[in-house]
Amino acid sequence: MGYRFRLYLLRNAVLKCPFRMGRYAGQSRRLLKTSALHLHQVNAEEANTSRLYPARGEVFEEKAHVGPHVVTFETGKLARFASGAVVLGIKETKVLATVVSENKVNDGKDFLPLQVDYREKQYAQGKIPNTFMRREGAPKERELLVGRLIDRSVRCLFPKGFFCETQIIGSVLCSDGQQDPDVMSANAASAALTISDIPWNGPVGVVRIGRVNGCFVVNPDMDELSESDLNLVYACTADKTVMIETQAREISNNDLKAAFYLAHEEAQKLIPPQLRLASKVQNKKRSFESKTASKDILEKLRSIAEDQIEAVMGDPSYGKFERGKALSKVQDELSIKLKAEGDTDCLEVLPMAFDEVRKQVVRRNIFQKGLRVDGRQADEVRELYCEAGLFPTLHGSSLFSRGNTQVVCTVTLGAPEDAQRLDSLVGPPTKRFMVHYSFPPFCINEIGRSGGLNRREVGHGTLAEKALLALLPPEDDFPYSVRVTSECLASDGSSSMASVCGGSIALMDAGVPLREHVAGVSVGLVSEVDMSTGRITDYRLLTDILGLEDHLGDMDFKIAGTKNGITAIQLDIKPAGIPLEILCEGLEPALAARKHILDFMEQEISGPRDEQKLNTPRTGTVTVQRESIGRLIGPLGSTVKNIQRVTGARVQVFENGTVNIFARDQAAYEQAIEMVESTIGKEIEVGNVYNGVVIAIKDFGAFVELDGGHQGLLHISEIAHQKTLRVTDAIAMGQQIKVMCIGRDVRGNLKLSLKATIPRLSSEDISTSRSVSVSVEEGQDVNLVTSVAGTGVSIISTASKQTEEIVSTLEQKDQGSLPSAAQHMKDASLKLAAGSKSVDKCSNAMQVEPQHESAELKLHSEVRDNKESVKKCDKSQTVEVGAAYLVTVYETRDRGAILITNDGVLGKLFYDKELKHPKLHVGDRIHVKCERIDGNGRPVFIMLNCKHSSNNFGLDV
Numbered sequence: 001m002g003y004r005f006r007l008y009l010l011r012n013a014v015l016k017c018p019f020r021m022g023r024y025a026g027q028s029r030r031l032l033k034t035s036a037l038h039l040h041q042v043n044a045e046e047a048n049t050s051r052l053y054p055a056r057g058e059v060f061e062e063k064a065h066v067g068p069h070v071v072t073f074e075t076g077k078l079a080r081f082a083s084g085a086v087v088l089g090i091k092e093t094k095v096l097a098t099v100v101s102e103n104k105v106n107d108g109k110d111f112l113p114l115q116v117d118y119r120e121k122q123y124a125q126g127k128i129p130n131t132f133m134r135r136e137g138a139p140k141e142r143e144l145l146v147g148r149l150i151d152r153s154v155r156c157l158f159p160k161g162f163f164c165e166t167q168i169i170g171s172v173l174c175s176d177g178q179q180d181p182d183v184m185s186a187n188a189a190s191a192a193l194t195i196s197d198i199p200w201n202g203p204v205g206v207v208r209i210g211r212v213n214g215c216f217v218v219n220p221d222m223d224e225l226s227e228s229d230l231n232l233v234y235a236c237t238a239d240k241t242v243m244i245e246t247q248a249r250e251i252s253n254n255d256l257k258a259a260f261y262l263a264h265e266e267a268q269k270l271i272p273p274q275l276r277l278a279s280k281v282q283n284k285k286r287s288f289e290s291k292t293a294s295k296d297i298l299e300k301l302r303s304i305a306e307d308q309i310e311a312v313m314g315d316p317s318y319g320k321f322e323r324g325k326a327l328s329k330v331q332d333e334l335s336i337k338l339k340a341e342g343d344t345d346c347l348e349v350l351p352m353a354f355d356e357v358r359k360q361v362v363r364r365n366i367f368q369k370g371l372r373v374d375g376r377q378a379d380e381v382r383e384l385y386c387e388a389g390l391f392p393t394l395h396g397s398s399l400f401s402r403g404n405t406q407v408v409c410t411v412t413l414g415a416p417e418d419a420q421r422l423d424s425l426v427g428p429p430t431k432r433f434m435v436h437y438s439f440p441p442f443c444i445n446e447i448g449r450s451g452g453l454n455r456r457e458v459g460h461g462t463l464a465e466k467a468l469l470a471l472l473p474p475e476d477d478f479p480y481s482v483r484v485t486s487e488c489l490a491s492d493g494s495s496s497m498a499s500v501c502g503g504s505i506a507l508m509d510a511g512v513p514l515r516e517h518v519a520g521v522s523v524g525l526v527s528e529v530d531m532s533t534g535r536i537t538d539y540r541l542l543t544d545i546l547g548l549e550d551h552l553g554d555m556d557f558k559i560a561g562t563k564n565g566i567t568a569i570q571l572d573i574k575p576a577g578i579p580l581e582i583l584c585e586g587l588e589p590a591l592a593a594r595k596h597i598l599d600f601m602e603q604e605i606s607g608p609r610d611e612q613k614l615n616t617p618r619t620g621t622v623t624v625q626r627e628s629i630g631r632l633i634g635p636l637g638s639t640v641k642n643i644q645r646v647t648g649a650r651v652q653v654f655e656n657g658t659v660n661i662f663a664r665d666q667a668a669y670e671q672a673i674e675m676v677e678s679t680i681g682k683e684i685e686v687g688n689v690y691n692g693v694v695i696a697i698k699d700f701g702a703f704v705e706l707d708g709g710h711q712g713l714l715h716i717s718e719i720a721h722q723k724t725l726r727v728t729d730a731i732a733m734g735q736q737i738k739v740m741c742i743g744r745d746v747r748g749n750l751k752l753s754l755k756a757t758i759p760r761l762s763s764e765d766i767s768t769s770r771s772v773s774v775s776v777e778e779g780q781d782v783n784l785v786t787s788v789a790g791t792g793v794s795i796i797s798t799a800s801k802q803t804e805e806i807v808s809t810l811e812q813k814d815q816g817s818l819p820s821a822a823q824h825m826k827d828a829s830l831k832l833a834a835g836s837k838s839v840d841k842c843s844n845a846m847q848v849e850p851q852h853e854s855a856e857l858k859l860h861s862e863v864r865d866n867k868e869s870v871k872k873c874d875k876s877q878t879v880e881v882g883a884a885y886l887v888t889v890y891e892t893r894d895r896g897a898i899l900i901t902n903d904g905v906l907g908k909l910f911y912d913k914e915l916k917h918p919k920l921h922v923g924d925r926i927h928v929k930c931e932r933i934d935g936n937g938r939p940v941f942i943m944l945n946c947k948h949s950s951n952n953f954g955l956d957v
Contacts, residue, residue, distance in 0.1 A: 058076050059074065059075070059076040059077045060074070060075050060076050060277055060280040060281060061073065061074045061075075061277075062273035062274070062276050062277045062280075063273060064269050064270050064272070064273040065269065066207060066218060066219060066266055066269050066270060067207070067217070067218030067219040067266060068218070068219070069090050069091065069179075069219055070090070071088065071089070071090055071184075071187070071270065071273075072088065072089045072090075073086055073087075073088055073188075073191050073273050073274065073277050074086065074087045074088075074089070075087070075191075075192075075195055075277060075281060076281075078096060079096065079098050082098040082099065082100055082192075082196075083098075083099055083100050083101060083196040083197060083198055084098065084099045084191075084192035084193060084194070084195050084196030084197075084198070084283075085097070085098045085099075085192055086188045086191040086192045086195065086277075087173070087188070088184050088185075088187055088188035088191065089184075090179045090184060090219075091176055091178065091179060092174060092175075092176035093172075093174065093175050093176050093178070093179040093181060093184065094172075094173040094174050095170060095171070095172055095173065095181050095184045095185050095188050096170070096171045096173055096188065097168065097169070097170045097171075097185060097188030097189040097191070097192045098168070098169050098171075098192060099166065099167070099168045099169075099189065099192045099193050099196050099198060100166070100167050101164050101165065101166040101167070101196075101198045102164045102165045102166070103164065103286070104164065105163045105164055105289070105291065106163075106165065109163045109165075109291075110163065110291065110351065110352055111163060112155065112158055112162060112163055112166070113163070113164075113165045113166070114151060114154075114155055114158070114166050114167075114168070115165075115166070115167045115168070116147045116148075116150045116151040116167075116168045116169075116170075116189075117139070117143075117147055117167070117168070117169045117170070118139075118143050118146040118147040118150060118169075118170040118171075118182075118185055119136070119139070119143060119169070119170070119171050119172070120140075120142070120143060120172050120175075120181070120424060120425050121136050121171070121172065122136065124172045124173060124174050124175045124425055125174075125175050125177065125425055130423075138453070139453070140423065140424070141453070141458055141462075142422065142424045142427075144453060144455050144458050144459075145182075145458060145459065145462055146170070146181075146182040146185060147170075147455070148455055148458075148459050149182055149186060149233065149243070149245060150168060150170060150185055150186045150189050151168075152235075152242075152243045152572055153186045153189075153190070153204055153206055153235040153242060153243045154168070154186075154189060154190060154193060154200070154202065154204065156242055156573050156574060156575065156576055156577070157200055157201040157202050157204065157237070157242065157576050157577075158199070158200055158201070159199050159200075159201065159288075159290065160290065160292060161288075161290030161291050161292040162199055162288055162290065163291055164288065166198065168189050168192070168193075170185035170188065170189060172185075172425060175425045175426065177222065177425065177426055178221040178222055178223070178426075179219075179221060179222075179426075180208070180222065180225070180426050180427075181425065181426070182233070183206050183207065183208050183219070183233060186204075186206040186235065187204075187205065187206050187270055190202050190203045190204045190205075190206070190270075190274060191203065191273075191274045191277060194274045194275070194277070194278045195274075195277055195278045195281045195283055196283060197283050197284060197285055197286045198285070198286070199285050199286065199288055200285075201576055202237070202274075203237075203270075203271050203274040203275065204235050204236060204237055204242055204267075204271070205235070205236060205266075205267030205268055205269065205270030205271050206233065206234070206235040206243075206267060206270070207219055207233075207234055207263050207266045207267045207270070208220065208225075208231070208232065208233050208234075209230065209232040209234065209259050209262060209263045209266075210224055210225055210228035210230055210231060210232075211228055211229055211230040211251075211255075211259070212224055212227050212228050212229075213227075216230075216258070216259060216262055218262070218266050219266075222426050222427065226428075229248060229249040229251070230246070230247075230248045230249075230251055230259060231246065231247040231248070232244070232245075232246045232248075232256075232259050232260075232263060233245040233246070234260065234263035234264065234267055235267065236263075236264050236267050236268070236577070236580075237271070237576070237577050238268060238271055239577070239579075240576070240577025240578055240579055240580075241260075241264070241571070241573075241577060241578055241579070241580050241583055242573060242576075242577050242578075243571060243572075243573075244260075244569055244570070244571035244583070245569070245570055245571075246566070246568060246569035246570075247466040247469075247470075247567070247568055248470065248565070248566055248567055248568070249470045249565075249567065250470060250561060250562055250564045250565030250566070250567060251565045251566050252564075252565050252566075253565075253566070253587045253588065253591060256566055256569075256587065257584045257587070260580055260583070260584060261580065264580055291349070291352075292349070292352070293349040293352050293353035293356060297345065297346050297349060297353050298353055298356060298357065300343075300346060301334065301346065301350075301353050301354060301357050302357050302360075304334060304337065305330055305331075305333075305334050305354070305357065306357060306361065308330045309327065309330060309357060309358055309361050310361050312326045312327055312330065313358065313361050313362055313365065313373060314361075314365060314371070316371075316373070316374050316375025319404070320404055320492050320546075320547070320548070321445060323373070323548070327358065331350070331351075331354050334350070334354065335347065335350060338350065358552065359552045362526075362548075362549075362552050363526045363528075363552070366378070366526050366540050366542070367526070367528070367538065367540065372542065372546075372549065373546060373548055373549060374403075374546060378540055378541065378542055378543065379541075379543045379589050379592070379593070380543065380544070381402070381521070381543060381544045381593050381596055381597065382402050382403030382405075382544055383401075383402070383403060384401070384402055384597065384600045385399075385400070385401040385402075386398065386399065386400045386401070386501070386502070386505055386600065386601055386604045387399040387400075387604065388505050388506075388508070388509045388604050388605040389509050390408065391410070392613070393615065394410050394411070394412070395410075395411050395412055395413050395510045395613065395615070395616050395617070396410065396411030396506040396507060396508075396509040396510025396511070396512070397409065397410045397411070397506055397509060398502045398503075398505035398506040398509055399502070400498050400501045400502035400505060401498075402494065402497075402498055402501075402544065402597075403492055403493070403544075403546070404490055404492035405488075405490060405491055405492050405493060405494060405495050405498050406488075406489045406490040406498075407486050407487065407488050407489065407495060407498045407499050407502045408486075408487045408489060408502070409484060409485065409486050409487075409499065409502035409503045409505070409506040410484070410485045410487075410506060411482065411483070411484055411503075411506045411507055411509070411510040411512065412482070412483045412485075413480045413481070413482060413510060413512075413616060413617045414480065414481040414482070414483065414617065415480070415481060415617070415619070415650050415662035416432065416475070416479055416480070416481055416662075417481075417650065418432075418481040418483075419431060419432040419481045420432075420434055432475060432480070432481040432482065433465065433468070433469055433472055433481075433482050433484075434465065434481075434482070434483045434484065435461045435462070435464045435465035435468065435483075435484045435485075435486065435499070435503060436457075436461050436483065436484070436485045436486070437457050437458075437460040437461035437464060437485075437486045437488070437496065437499055438457060438485070438486065438487050438488060439454070439456065439457050439460070439488045439491065439495070440487075440488070443488045443489055443490050443491045443495075444491050459570075460495070460496035460499065461486070461499075463496050463500075463558065463560075463568055463570050464484075464486060464496060464499040464500045464503055464520075464560075464568075465484075466560075466567065466568040467500045467518055467520055467560035467561070467567045467568035468484070468500065468503050468504060468507065468514075468518055468567075469567075470518075470567040471504075471514045471515050471516065471518055471562070471567070472512070472514070473512075473513050473514075473515075477513070478512065478513060479619055480512075480617065480619065482507070482512060484503045484506060484507065486498075486499035486502060486503060491547065492546055492547045493522065493544075493545050493546040493547040493548075493549065493550055494520075494521065494522040494544060494545065494558070496520070496558060496570075497519075497520030497521055497522050497558055497560060498520075500518055500519060500520035500560045500568075501518075501519045501520065501597060501601060503518075504517045504518045504519065504601065505517075505601060505604065505605055507608075508605050508607060508608045508609065509605060509609060510609075510613075510616065511608050511609045511610075511611075511612045511613075511616065512608060513608050514608060515562075516562050516563070516564075516598075517562065517598050517601050517602060518560060518561065518562055518567060519560065519561075519562075519594050519597040519598045519601060520558060520559065520560030520561075520568070520594070521543065521544050521558075521559060521560075521590055521593040521594055521597065522544065522545050522550075522556055522557065522558045522559075523541055523542065523543055523545070523555075523557040523559065523586045523589060523590050524541070524542035524543075524545035524549050524550060524553040524554075524555060524556060524557070525539055525540070525541055525542065525553055525554040525555045525557070525578065525582065525586070526539065526540050526542065526549075526552075526553050526554060527539035527540075527554050527575075529575070534576075536578075536579065536582070539582060541582075541585065541586050541589055543589045543590070543592075543593045544593060553574075554573060554574050554575050554578065555571065555572065555573040555574065555578060556570075556571075556572045556573075557569075557571050557583065557586050557590070558570045558571075559586075559587065559590040559594070560594075561594060562594075562598070563594070563595055563598055566587075571583070614665060614666055615664075615665050616665065616666075617662060617663060617664055617665065618662075618663050618665065618666055618668075618669035619660070619661065619662045619663075619669075620660075620661050620669065620673070621658055621659065621660055621661070622658075622659040622661065622673065622676055622677075623657050623658055623659070624657045624659060624676075624680050624683075625657060625680075625683070625710075625748075626655075626656075626657050627748070628657075628680040628710070629653060629655070629657060631679065631680055632653060632659070632676065632679055632680050633653055639679060640653060643672060643675045643676065643679070646671070646675065647663060647668045647671045647672040647675065648663065648664055648668050649661055649662060649663035649664070649668050649669065649671075649672035650662045650663075651672065651676070659676060661673065661676070680710075684706065684710050684712075684741050684750055685741065686741050686742065686743055686744075687740070687741065687742075688740070688741055689738055689739070689740045689757055690706045690707060690738070690739060690740075690741065691706065691707050691736065691737075691738055692704040692705055692706040692707070692712075692736070692737060692738070692739050692752070693705050693734060693735070693736055693737075694714075694731050694732065694733055694734060694735045694737065695711070695733075695734075696733075697727050697728060697731070697732075697733060698727070699716075699727070700715065700716055701713055701714050701715040701716045701717075701718070701719075701727060702714045702719075702727055702731055704737065704739055704752055706739075706750075710750060711750070712739075712741065712749065712750025712751060712752040713749065713750070713751060713752060714731075714739060714752045714753070714754055715751070718742070718751075718752065718753035718754055718755055718756070719731065719754050719755060720754070720755050720758070721755050721758065721760045729936065730754075731754075737754060738754075738757050739752040739753060739754050739756075739757065740752065740753050740754075740756040740757050742756060878905075879901065879905050879907065879930050879933075879939040880930060881930050881931070881932060881933065881939075882929065882930060883929065883930055884927060884928070884929045884944065885901055885902075885927070885928055885929070885930065885941070886902065886925060886926075886927055887899040887900060887901050887902075887907070887925070887926060887927075887928055887941065888900050888902075888923065888924070888925055889920050889921060889922050889923060889924040889925075889926065890906065890922070891922060892920050892921065892922060895910065895911055896908060896909050896910040896911050897909045897920050899926075899928065899941055905939065906938065907930070907938055907939035907940065907941050908934070908938060908939070908940050908941065909928065909940075909941045909942070909943065910940070910942075926943060927943070927944045928941035928942060928943055928944060929941065929942055929944055
């Protein structure tokens with residue numbers, strides 16, 4: 001009966017008791033309190049009998065000096081109820097490792113169900129998780145990888161036949177950001193297993209070795225590790241190696257051997273403190289029932305089925321599944337025979353015993369005959385096949401096969417912002433190169449679940465990522481994020497190393513500038529051990545192992561690299577350690593096999609493709625003036641967002657004027673560049689001529705906005721070659737003009753000039769300037785009046801080649817050959833007369849008054865068809881104020897019109913704001929009265945029968 005339930009019954013009984021009232025109420029409360037305390041003590045005593053705990057109330061500590069750091073082991077203070085709990089610390093980083101194991105084996109288990117969990121919570125670095133629930137979620141990729149590292153360091157040391165469910169949990173309590181907690185967690189887990197009552201043949205020591213500027217560093221901090229070309233994690237017992245994880249930049253075999261021996265020496269320093277800590281705790285290892293096949297059972301099975309197993313395993317013609325079916329048939333026949341005999345002991349361990357007999361047969365063939373399961377020699381690589389550009393529409397793709405193992409690899413290029421974000425306690429915040437490995441169940445002809453993070457898939461993908469990363473160009477030279485996917489379509493051993501080969505080919509197919517190819521191969525081991533001493537008496541190294549050889553062998557030594565050196569290593573073993581000398585020997589056949597594979601890969605594709613595919617992303621940089629940044633971004637980022645929406649490109653604008661553009665293909669990139677340039681305009685260069693629009697007029701000049709949005713000042717002194725009294729005498733608001741950039745002021749603002757685009761004419765040319773007006777027949781487009789500044793000459797011309805000839809003639813400046821302006825006008829009139837219905841030339845030339853010589857008259861008008869030609873006469877004829885006249889509409893504008901009298905005098909007419917604007921058209925004849933003469937000597941008219949208006953809306957003639 002549970003403690004809480006018994007307390008509940010007791011409380012109800014007391015409450016129903018008559019003593020709960022009056023003066024007996026205090027006695028009832030004391031009775032309830034005393035009874036609850038008694039029940040709690042009884043329950044605690046019952047709990048103590050179910051599991052033996054380390055000594056409580058005492059704290060034990062041990063220290064070790066490894067490299068430049070002091071490593072502390074502490075137990076007894078935290079997690080006292082766990083079978084083993086140790087806090088390991090280096091400086092201000094503390095890691096807690098706990099271990100718990102069941103006392104009984106679950107039915108049907110014939111393996112060790114070891115579960116290793118590692119967690120990094122944000123409180124360890126004083127942060128609140130940036131999630132919706134503000135708490136940690138599922139394990140991240142790094143946590144899975146560290147859990148695998150701990151698992152591989154301790155699993156092989158559990159006793160054979162120990163199948164009790166066991167769990168190890170590593171938790172980072174606090175982190176200073178300088179020490180990587182992964183190695184610390186592995187050492188803490190070893191210490192927790194050592195002081196616990198769980199059977200385990202440890203302890204182990206785990207260290208990290210780096211190399212900075214050619215010198216090895218033991219347990220480097222994160223700053224040293226970022227500069228290191230070697231990241232070696234090494235785990236060992238007192239005399240044997242149990243786990244290796246390596247990432248390097250093409251390190252040679254000899255240098256790597258030196259790192260192995262240094263790591264072994266330093267890791268051994270962590271073993272004595274764990275043994276001393278266990279002696280202080282004095283927790284005895286518990287006994288367990290080993291589920292293994294006895295020698296008698298093995299002998300019986302060997303005598304019955306060994307020949308049949310030998311016939312199957314010695315026939316190299318069998319494939320993976322054919323061999324499996326043949327062995328299953330032998331095992332089924334053996335099971336039927338044992339059932340007939342009633343041998344229940346053999347039947348209980350039949351799968352395990354049959355696998356052991358098969359293992360002995362395979363090893364005997366290798367040692368005695370030198371033949372492997374598929375008939376290869378020990379150092380022979382399986383048949384190879386590779387293909388680059390398997391799917392042309394992808395950025396990069398490849399197919400790689402080695403024997404029956406087959407993988408398809410793809411490469412996807414992305415923007416720098418596509419880099420994976422790493423929310424870990426230490427290390428960089430992002431990584432731009434990712435390798436994702438997938439192992440679907442169909443690749444081994446099985447049915448299973450797919451999806452979610454799988455520890456094995458994450459581990460194999462990370463191994464391939466480490467192998468390829470060393471050859472990836474720096475981000476400054478190749479500013480892309482790269483994702484490589486490896487889809488395992490068929491697996492018969494070393495699919496992770498096949499992913500390295502396929503990934504290298506796919507990267508080169510995508511045009512990623514790898515220096516050279518990377519390949520990987522797995523080296524196996526079969527050995528004979530003296531059971532009395534545990535020493536290896538004989539062994540064989542196997543190159544490029546099959547899946548069956550991995551299962552029946554002693555190790556899987558994955559080695560990847562180039563012809564120059566090693567880039568990644570992963571070691572998994574089954575026995576309780578392998579001598580380091582054998583592992584160092586295994587590096588040599590791996591190098592020979594790697595060179596063979598690399599030569600084959602180079603026959604398919606020897607280097608990165610020179611020409612990128614049309615669908616390959618493009619990236620580039622544009623530099624803009626700082627004053628243009630706001631215009632490019634737009635209000636609330638509307639402009640740059642529109643560019644991204646239309647083109648699909650990513651546009652980043654920085655404060656220094658740098659604009660990074662990343663597009664999915666060449667077409668999108670060019671479109672984004674064009675939209676950026678059209679928004680900000682091309683850079684203004686001194687000496688170039690640009691089109692612009694007058695956007696503001698001041699007393700000292702005018703502000704002109706050029707095509708593209710750049711603005712500059714057109715000073716009054718730069719308007720014309722002659723002196724300009726007022727800006728409005730030459731230009732008007734909204735007028736389109738051509739200006740030249742003549743420089744920048746001290747603040748970087750543009751300085752513009754109008755007169756620099758106009759040829760300087762002689763006084764003779766100016767005095768003989770004439771104005772010609774023409775009327776054309778119906779059907780011709782007449783929409784342009786060209787004016788030569790400084791001459792007072794205006795020509796109403798057609799939008800034709802004749803017009804271009806006239807304008808170009810008027811704008812020429814050729815000393816000695818340029819006749820008078822009148823002669824040019826005559827030639828122009830003759831050319832227009834050839835295509836016109838009538839041309840009416842005025843015999844009286846208009847003389848330009850000196851005060852108006854600098855005024856530029858540029859009139860845009862539409863001439864109505866079949867109207868009488870406008871006559872221009874001598875301007876000496878004056879207009880009297882108050883007199884009435886019959887005039888012709890010469891030009892219409894939004895706020896008025898330009899009128900011309902019968903004597904050829906030009907004047908102004910302003911619309912009244914209070915009355916509806918009359919509908920005037922060019923060529924209309926209207927009655928007006930002269931109201932006044934403006935400052936330029938031009939008459940200002942009002943229409944008769946209209947309300948007088950003297951408002952000047954800025955209409956300039």
